[in-house]
Amino acid sequence: MLRKLFVLVAIVIPLALFSQTNPKTFTVKYIDDIIKVDGILDESAWETSESARDFHQYFPSDTTLAGQQTDIKMMYDNTTLYVGIRMETEGDDYIIPSLQRDYRAGGNDNISLMFDTFNDGTNAFLFGMNPYGVRREALISNGGSDNSGFTTSWDVKWQGEAKIYDGYYVCEIAIPLTSFKFKQGETKWRFNSYRFDMQTNETSTWMKIPQNQGIFNLAFMGDMVFEKPLGKSRTPMALIPYVNGILAKDYEKNEDLSTIGFGGDAKISIGNGMNLDVTLNPDFSNVEVDNFVTNLTRFEVSLPERRQFFIDNNDLFGSFGNGRDANPFFSRRIGIAEDKDGETIENGIIGGIRLSGKLNKNWRLGLLNIQTEEDEINEIPSNNNTVLALQKKMFSRSNLSFIFVNRQTFGEYDFVEEIDRYNRVVGLDYNLASPNNTWTGKFFYHKAFAHDIGDKDDSGGMDLRYNSRYFNFGVRGNFVGEDFRSDLGFIRREDIVAARPFAELNFWPKKGKLNTHGFRFSPNFIWRPTLDYQNTDYTIFSQWEGQFKTQERIAVRMFNRYTYLTETFDPTGTDDGVELPANAGYHYTSYETSFQSDRRKVFSFSLQPGYGDFYNGKRYVFEGDMSLRLQPTVFISMGVIYNSIKLPEPYESEDILLLSPRINITFNKSIFWSTLIQYGNQLDNLGFNSRLQWRFAPLSDLFLVYNDNYFVNNFMPRSRSINLKLTYWLNI
Template identity: 60%
Template sequence: MTKILSTLVLLLLFISVRSQTKDKSFTVKHTTDKIITDGILDEPIWEIAESAGEFQQYFPSDDVPAKYQTDIRMVTDETTLYVGIKVYTPGEDYVIPSLERDFRAGGNDNISIIFDTFNDGTNAFLFGINPYGVRREVLISGGGQSLRGFTTSWDVKWRGESKIYEGYYTAEMAIPLTSFKFAEGETKWRFQSYRFDMQSNERSNWYIIPQNQSVINLAFMGDMYFEKPLGRSRTPLALIPYVNAITDKDFSTDSGDTSFKVGGDAKIAIGNGMNLDVTVNPDFSNVEVDDIFTNLTRFEVSLPERRQFFVDNNDLFGSFGGSRDANPFFSRRIGIATDSSGNSVQNDILGGIRLSGKLNNNLRLGFLNIQTAKDENQEIPSNNNMMFALQQKVFARSNIGMFFINRQAFGNEDFINEEDSYNRVIGVDYNLASENNVWFGKFYTHKSFQPGDKKGNYSAGAFLGRNTRFWNVFTDLAYVGDDFKSDLGFIRRNDIIKSATSVRRLFWPEKGSINNHGLEIFPILTWRPGLDYKKTDHEVQVNYNFAMKNFSEFGFSYSNNYIFLSDSFDPTSTDGAVELPGDRGYTFDSVSFNYQSNQANVFAIQTESSIGSFFNGSRFSMGAEATLRLQPKLRLSLNVNYDKINLPDPFPSADLWLVSPRVGVTFSKSVFWSTLFQYSNQRDNLGINSRLQWRFAPLSDLFIVYNDNYAVNLFEPKFRSINLKFTYWLNI
């Protein structure tokens, strides 16, 4: 009996300690002192500012205090939030791959701080800095459930600097309050911080997070109280004009052009919670190119949005529906059109507006309206692209959203087909996120409208998951009707009912070099209602993965596939080849192995290889990326993907290569040069993109960009251009 009582007492004490840890907070004092943002914490205010408290280890364990602690203190005046940070380390051998802004946190030493300014657990602002004073800023949306809501292309003005000492480094941040959105008179924000210490292989957080949860998940945050309530934010106006001179030559038509464009954006804060973006004659030329890929499927692949105009509050527009199969709004569709030959071509944008943000603590609004230009030579009409969205918070961290999308062609040209004159979509989504993020999910119903409406223009889905320390399970159901259409969306295919279920069991060894390992069973099945609900696809994966305490990972997988081809198809995309016959099913399977070394190593590698059958033949695939870091000035990487496909005669076999070397040089924290080569024999293209960037003022840049493309079979030039682009961020 005594042992039982002792155990109960210890259990209650443990629960008490855990609950006290979760009620974590500190006070941000108000000051009138002048603070110089030089990374040196020598101002007297830092001595009396309240410490946020100790950090908790996240990796390799999540139930002990961090071995190397971090001290964060904050003060504010009428215009700026100041952050002072002292980061203790085992030495000065820091891993800093580059001096370029907006670095990735993994694989290098850094610290990030997160502010949930509306206390809703849905959206937040992240600011990060490393021991060399390199900065980054990120928008977090969707509760931080996944990296899809982690937007690194967001930019905002703020100052930060670091200073290295023996056994620790310090950092100072000065973040204008106008960089945030918050309610007038606010006295509390939710707060979190996480850091990477690559010398001790330790990751730690200010507010405790279980290892089965992501470090950016907004369910796990404490509170920061302001000694003086925050006032009404002044309404800043930011003007961002640009000048772009470009000369190019198309060798296929033996034609060239030199053009000079002028335009710009304006950012207008409306109150403390809303933002109005205006763009006139925007320039979305590629100063940064997309990575190419080998596509062996029948479907289009989505690529991330990089254009700054679409970034702020992007989740208000782009998070509806299912991101993989039925996303009704995909901003990269705007500025792309289909010409008379059915090819996707760039379509100029005349201008647009974008209003987004918080109407109050629980209600968000988004409105976007963009006009694209007419191109008579390519038979492309002028189109108005509009979206209106509302999102209401319910319960602790969940929300209900609704939207209306309209794409409307203008003019009465003969090439405007009646069925393409407009497309409209309406929908309602419910996003579930429990307070502790154990439960998460999404439920939605959408309907499209277009000329000659028919039955079946609906899209619907249900997603529900549960994430605990030992079990991570979810099931995802999606329906896309045969006539559902969203011209501004990403719809991989119509006429499907799809089911995906994942069951993952994690194990956490108490001793040894393995941090965790786990088994996952992941079946995906697709049926076609238009084919009498015939099962047309399935993929059953069985995965076993290991995460090591030295930050390396490896795993094994088995996959069984079935594909019913309604139409003939050539997975190699070989010109003039005999395609695999349609109206037939194919079953094939494969085994694979993957490995990733510690990305903080001077030489790091990640690789994956697989072998097995493929349709009615066989396939061997190998992919690897190697990175050499000569910090902090030079970073060399090589990405190689090889697919060997053997199909029986008369069908084509192929050796598909994708080789992408990249060179990145950071001369300083304001001058960067990068060159990317991309060779793909599937696309018959060798592309070269070389970019020199000078950030001569905060968020103001001068770019010189050289692009070149060659046909690889004959090694003939295809297209070449050189860009000189100047942008300047002016606050009024």
């Protein structure tokens, strides 16, 4: 009955939609002149170009024009979009943490430009630059509704230079039109820009955005009108070959893992809106190591995708379902597998293709097919992995999406059970976003198929949210059937029905040091259908949080929890430890506070201590980080997570510590050195990752990576490798 209710609500719920009025507009001039990209706007064409000006303040207030104004001019020819930006400042005391590309924008001086080339309010290209001419680019998806739709792993070729003057700085940019996707003959793109000015502690945007909305939300954009229609895209084919030599040894198994590999990717443009990515013998070795995590739960932890092949248009494939409980496609599943002992190991990829992008103004298509290698020694079959996604725009910013996921082995393997020979999932998602982003939501239903899978093989849910300046609320819930299975997805747990409503009340003081503060109440209940809908888990979350005008943040939180264990469990993860018994319930309450200092400072930090009940015992937790900026060359940071768990005898008590010191050195805009040390006694691992990167040509890199891992208790080596990798981006 609950499943039918979810689907019914998704179809018939009436929503009030509001529209944005009076968008700004400016004309992008067509030119035949030659523009030299040097940070000096001395070409005569700049003098006659229209401007995107009159920036609005976003922080600390959103009711006035910006104190430090920004003027953006654009021109274009048959191949290139030129952007000239003049930014007023109080002085030249800029905050520039690093010279490395794809920097984080918050807490330093920079400007970002967002281009919605299909005018759909859903996807956009972002290009950014700081006063030293350091560049970044990103893809924005899902309407820019949250950080999950902001992908900085995307790379593309473009030019940009900056120059500092007395009282202002200038950025001059040239972006090949081939770096965008757009409709042939288009005359208008939606556009917005946001800027951080740290000397006056001001954040500003060209289109006015209320502070209760995210600064890169695509609901708030003006228009850039081209003087002549855009022509046909002439995106060249890009070949990205690599060679990778690895000297490696696994000391636990006493195996030499040294190897040399060759392969590469190809990027082929199809029309003005589609990309075809081809990969052959891809190298998915980690030149950037994953962060360790402390996991005190009974469930798997999701880690972000870092592999370039999966990045472009990733939202087409990876944003289905509920990312917390039931995401039918999680790309990190491809390239790893469980061996015969149940351990997770790397599974080689033979090759694959990925077709993705816009078919026209209203339709998007994604098709992914990857073949993995067989490993009979470890009892891993060769699998074909296919994902098909189709998205139809509805109304102004909403869409209806279909997904089909198939994992299948075609070989005859004695070690593969019939139920594991294939797994398929089909589903529909409706993603709601009103024109001004006051209402957002998701409604989805997915069904799994496998041999003798059982009849409780579906998953569904709804997430409807209202966002205003003073009051926000959400009606959220989902279910995952006992037999629902997605081998290429992230399924945290099956056999649940969950309800997760929330309500927020926010205040915006006109006086005092606080810029905003508010309360959040968010209960989370989970029932188990196979246990006669017994309530096995709940968390009642209560919080007060405040943000100061000087950018510090402070919060106080309370957690009222109940957990009914259906299986034995040791929350400390101690090897052979005495586990808490099954079929027992635990009520426990805990508290925590947090403080985040001003990230503009040379030295900044965050603190998050907590204490309270934990199952049948007590838990003290401390999380924090601190960073030192010796700009623009050196950035040093230290992260710490400490858990002291004390359970009564005979159950386990443990002090779990995770330390993560990191040092980043940027010698210039082309040579970077990063070293990360991670000590985690829960994982019994001390890891060293040191990476030297030389960007010798645009998007072409030479990496020298040293990895070393040791057991914590006896400091004996676990594994060690030296990795020399060369990639080269070649346009044909």
